[in-house]
Amino acid sequence: MANYFDLKGQVAIVTGCSTGLGVQMAKALANQGANIVAIARRQELIDAVAKEIKDTYGVETLALRCDITDTNRVNEVIDEVLKKFGRIDIVINNAGTGAVAPAEDITDEQFNGEMNVDLAGTFKVARAAAKKAMIPAKYGRIINIASMYGLVGNKIAGSAPYHAAKGGVVNLTRALAAEWGKYNITVNSICPGYFYTPLTKETLDSDFFQQNAKTMIPMERYGNEGELDSAAIFLASKASSYVTGVNLPVDGGYTAM
DSSP states (O other): OOOTTOOTTOEEEEESTTSHHHHHHHHHHHHTTOEEEEEESOHHHHHHHHHHHHHHHOOOEEEEEOOTTOHHHHHHHHHHHHHHHSOOOEEEEOOOOOOOSOGGGOOHHHHHHHIIIIIIIHHHHHHHHIIIIIHHHTOEEEEEEOOGGGTSOOSSSOOHHHHHHHHHHHHHHHHHHHHHGGGTEEEEEEEEOOBOOTTTHHHHTSHHHHHHHHHHOTTSSOBOTTTTHHHHHHHHSGGGTTOOSOEEEESTTGGGO
């Protein structure tokens, strides 16, 4: 019986792979057999992640420190991955940041910083991987982690630069899908809602946010660890070969209302 989600022997780059959802998705792909390249700015954290994944899942791993706003370093990293593995099949653009303040108080530095990381950084990684590996191979799976806040606004926590950057990622996804489809490269995004991670647990468990979940989310709860994994596996696999340019909300129905 075919395993439609088998990733054995494939090479997956995951940015922002030091904590939280990036690590969860890297483990999910490794569980399907993919070799993992963990990318983030803190070497000690990605070293630990790479070791844990290799020890647990028996796949090959590589931990490379990279600031995705640095074009030269992004290109170097792609070259290092190709030198070790000879291929790049999957990229999950997960690295991001988030400035929270009323829009009228957001500084130019906050706005530009958000754009540089969430939008320009995502493009730089996708561009380098496509040009150096995927277009020559005539195969690739690029998954951009946008946000439900790339699709809608919010009244809970002012974060206009984040909304703008993630909205940019949503349409960047469509643009790259349109251009690179002829190379058998699919480009999709996942738009997560609120998810429990070590950094968000205390906030999401507060009375205010628990009430917000019951009001704003049809499923009346936040996302649990692992509930993003199946979307990532599907979009990374050959099972999604005719799916491109899609922005998939995984948000408990938040954007349905």
